[in-house]
Amino acid sequence: MNRTKTTVAAGEQELKSVYAIRRAVFVQEQGVSEEEEYDEHEESSDHVLVYYDGQPVGTGRLRVLDSKAKLERVCILPEYRKYGLGREVMTALEEAARSKGLSHAKLHAQTHARDFYTKLGYEQVSEEFMEADIPHVAMVKPL
Template sequence: MNINIVETDAQLKEAYHVRMTVFVKEQNVSPEEELDEHDKTATHLVGYENDQAIAASRLRFVEGYGKLERICILKEHRGKAFGSQMIAAMEDIILSKGYKKAKLNAQTQALPFYERLGYKTISGEFMDAGIPHVTMVKDL
């Protein structure tokens, strides 16, 4: 998979399409919750396989952390390590900006995935967009 930092409106549209497919259509998150005020200032990433957008995420810098958000892979492309590649690309950007810590709010069903990548849970379970989550952190 080729991962690009979004630089054009066309790339951003592709990233939003992947997010809407995964979060709104598949997981029933409302479009108003999925696309929020943070999208205007976040760094967006989009992953391509054979020139097709199949993965997306966004990254923000909050309270000394690089905050990984909206990480998603189209259903038919899961299980091929694309999620790990997306996380690694985001962590590289965090380090390049001089930050040493990453943070994310993980859906509880994805806990084993993030734990394998070195993330540790630091919160109790909470609901976000009707889906159970926990906050996780990692020293980079």
């Protein structure tokens, strides 16, 4: 039995789940302000939602920026981080980007997650910088 399902969030209930997961991870766990976490790009972005045993437990966001896929807000609830769901979110985001005709992806990785993205084929292209008071690096990948 497949315990996971990944989908592009559609409808108010799925978007509420997206925002609740991001609130739990970025606002409550990591201390990012709600003003920084939720921005003017929410409605124009595609949001991916991953379910585990029917429960929404992870998400990520895709927006188009400079003809590239900008992958953002990738997170998994802490108790589900051992199941490879981050990889599922990234695969779904990359597939969504390809379906829009985009051939390159970029992201700002928290430095503690750099190795995760490197294993997925992303290459670091910047020095470390601060975003929401958290160290990040810019990374890119051809799709």
